[in-house]
Amino acid sequence: MVSRISVYLLVLLFAGCVRITEPNAEPNDKPARQAAGSKLWAGAARVEITDLKSLPINDPLFVKALVVKDETKTIVLITLDAVAIGEIGPVSNEYLPSVRGKLEKELKIRPENVLVNSSHCHGIVRSDVDVKTVEAVRKALSNLAPVRAGVGTGREDRISENRRIILKDKSVVDVRHAYSMPPDEAIASIGPIDPEIGILRLDHLDGTPLAVVYNFACHPIMGVPNGGNTADLVGYSSQVIEENLGHGAVALFVQGCGGDINPVLYKEVHLPRNAETLGNQLGLSTLRGIRAIQCKADLPLEQIQEIVELPRADHGERIAGLEAKRDRLMKSLKGTTLDLKTFLQLAAKYNLSKEFPTYYSHHYEHEKLIGREDLSKLDLDNRAHLAAYIQNVLTMEEITRIQTNLALLKKHQERNLAAGRKPLPVEVHGLRIGDYALVTFPGELTVEIGLKIKKRILLKNTFVAGYTNGYIYYTPTADQLRNPGAAQEDSDCMVAPEWESIFHERVDRLLSKLNVSVGNP
Numbered sequence: 273m274v275s276r277i278s279v280y281l282l283v284l285l286f287a288g289c290v291r292i293t294e295p296n297a298e299p300n301d302k303p304a305r306q307a308a309g310s311k312l313w314a315g316a317a318r319v320e321i322t323d324l325k326s327l328p329i330n331d332p333l334f335v336k337a338l339v340v341k342d343e344t345k346t347i348v349l350i351t352l353d354a355v356a357i358g359e360i361g362p363v364s365n366e367y368l369p370s371v372r373g374k375l376e377k378e379l380k381i382r383p384e385n386v387l388v389n390s391s392h393c394h395g396i397v398r399s400d401v402d403v404k405t406v407e408a409v410r411k412a413l414s415n416l417a418p419v420r421a422g423v424g425t426g427r428e429d430r431i432s433e434n435r436r437i438i439l440k441d442k443s444v445v446d447v448r449h450a451y452s453m454p455p456d457e458a459i460a461s462i463g464p465i466d467p468e469i470g471i472l473r474l475d476h477l478d479g480t481p482l483a484v485v486y487n488f489a490c491h492p493i494m495g496v497p498n499g500g501n502t503a504d505l506v507g508y509s510s511q512v513i514e515e516n517l518g519h520g521a522v523a524l525f526v527q528g529c530g531g532d533i534n535p536v537l538y539k540e541v542h543l544p545r546n547a548e549t550l551g552n553q554l555g556l557s558t559l560r561g562i563r564a565i566q567c568k569a570d571l572p573l574e575q576i577q578e579i580v581e582l583p584r585a586d587h588g589e590r591i592a593g594l595e596a597k598r599d600r601l602m603k604s605l606k607g608t609t610l611d612l613k614t615f616l617q618l619a620a621k622y623n624l625s626k627e628f629p630t631y632y633s634h635h636y637e638h639e640k641l642i643g644r645e646d647l648s649k650l651d652l653d654n655r656a657h658l659a660a661y662i663q664n665v666l667t668m669e670e671i672t673r674i675q676t677n678l679a680l681l682k683k684h685q686e687r688n689l690a691a692g693r694k695p696l697p698v699e700v701h702g703l704r705i706g707d708y709a710l711v712t713f714p715g716e717l718t719v720e721i722g723l724k725i726k727k728r729i730l731l732k733n734t735f736v737a738g739y740t741n742g743y744i745y746y747t748p749t750a751d752q753l754r755n756p757g758a759a760q761e762d763s764d765c766m767v768a769p770e771w772e773s774i775f776h777e778r779v780d781r782l783l784s785k786l787n788v789s790v791g792n793p
Contacts, residue, residue, distance in 0.1 A: 311573075312418070312419055312420075312421060313341050314338065315338075315411075315415035315482075316337065316338045316524070317411030317415060318335070319334065319336075319407050319408040320332050323398045323501065326396045327499070327500055330500030331501075332507070333393075334510075335351070335352050335353070335404055335408045337408035339412040340705065345573065346385060347387070349485065349526075351388075351526060352390045352391065353390075353503040355390060356739065362399070371405045374406045375406060379409065379410065384577040385575060387701055387703065387741060388405075389526045391506045392493075393492040393503050395501050418569075419567075420474070420476075420477060420568055421571050421705050421706055422473045423470075423705075424471050424565040426557045426558050426560055427467050427468060427561075428467055428557040429465065430536070430553055431490065431505070431536055432535060433538075434464055435448065435462075435532055436463040437459055437461075438461045438462065438463070444759045447539060451669075451673045452672065452673075466726075469558050470486065470526075470710075471558060471562055472710075481519055481562075484517070484522075486509075486561075487525075487526040487527075487736075489719055490528075490533045492507075492547065494535040494545050494550055495546075495547060496547055504547045508551025509555035511551075512555025513555050513562070526737045527737060527739045528717075528736060529717040529738055531716035531717050531719070531747065531748065532748070535547070535550055536550070572706065574703070575704070576782055578782055579700075580698055580775065581695035581697050582695060582775070583696075585685075586693070587682075591678065594758075598675070604667055618657070619658060622655065622658060629654075630651060677759075677764075678763075681763050684764070700713055701740065702788075707731065707732075709734040711725065711735070711779050713737070714742035715746065717738035720752075729789075745764050750770070
């Protein structure tokens with residue numbers, strides 16, 4: 273007769289269940305029991321989308337997909353290393369409906385359950401990015417596994433700065449390559465940043481990482497020394513996270529309210545601009561937050577899509593005002609005896625030795641002794657010529673800013689008029705996984721929008737993403753849209769100031785449906 277022990281060993285052998293248990297590991301059958309009753313499943317994948325034909329390639333661009341599902345619904349979060357979902361850059365306006373249509377037809381995923389966020393890097397993606405996106409989602413679906421999820425935050429305040437400069441006359445200008453900087457003595461202050469990194473961590477039931485979603489507010493437009501095609505700082509930060517976590521984990525960057533947030537030292541001209549340093553800092557700070565997160569099983573999954581109609585801007589009065597200001601500035605330009613060559617020569621002399629710029633000091637003393645002031649008179653004239661030349665330069669710089677923003681205002685004014693000023697429909701989404709909540713919007717939200725939402729939301733780990741499911745250009749606060757300056761965000765904009773209150777009201781309502789409590793503004 274075969275012993276009971278022999279039978280038991282044969283059963284284990286044929287079932288393929290023999291497994292060596294590591295010290296302190298869970299019992300062998302616990303993951304299986306948890307998987308059978310798990311409410312939350314997820315899969316993640318990435319597919320390269322770098323355009324191989326345009327710029328030299330510095331680092332790869334990716335589309336990444338995270339599929340999260342429970343017993344009743346399937347949610348897809350897609351992140352794209354591209355400047356926008358339609359409108360500007362290589363991703364066409366047909367991309368989003370194409371992707372959603374294919375996912376619904378081929379994989380039975382509801383269009384309203386698909387969220388696509390662009391990192392806003394200025395890399396160039398391949399023309400079949402929609403096909404590659406569906407491929408990434410299909411791969412993620414094939415990797416579905418029961419998961420635990422957790423939420424937390426990191427902090428990174430070294431890599432970003434607000435590009436809106438408030439001048440002493442209360443106007444506002446931007447730090448951009450399209451503009452020259454205002455004089456140092458004209459600057460009063462700058463706007464805030466949001467250093468918070470919002471993190472969603474998804475682990476397999478055995479504790480190995482599956483995916484990380486991290487949200488941060490900053491334009492990834494630093495570039496790389498060789499000028500090549502790049503996913504910029506968020507490409508590097510995601511690489512740092514994925515390589516450190518291992519196990520094939522996928523890091524999905526979700527751009528936040530970065531409409532007016534630049535990388536630090538954005539206009540550096542004395543050293544090569546390099547996104548790798550900033551990306552490494554963001555990646556390491558995110559990892560610190562990831563390590564502190566405790567994941568839980570059986571968390572609820574909720575997602576809501578709403579269409580919001582926003583009022584279109586009427587830029588007519590502002591266009592007329594800027595044109596009048598430009599004309600006044602043009603008339604203020606005066607002829608000067610200096611040209612660039614002589615200006616540079618004189619500027620060097622009169623800044624090197626402010627008291628005795630023309631010759632050695634002893635000759636000034638000699639002229640005093642004999643009752644002459646030839647050098648002092650020459651200095652007086654040259655200083656006047658320098659001041660007149662500099663004033664013309666500053667005036668022309670201001671005209672350049674006005675011209676740049678007038679082009680943006682006129683473009684959107686023409687488009688809004690062509691639409692008959694009908695409201696602009698946009699998608700707003702709310703996603704909740706346990707204590708993690710994310711609100712999305714298709715505009716380039718300025719940082720104060722996100723800070724206002726975070727301030728009044730009672731659920732600590734609530735985050736805000738712009739650049740999602742479409743692109744409607746910049747969406748500054750109502751106060752910023754009324755500012756008399758020349759910031760790009762206030763000019764490259766399709767919506768009227770009233771949009772902000774409508775958006776905040778809809779966000780509060782959406783979060784309430786997700787059982788996220790909202791306090792007073």
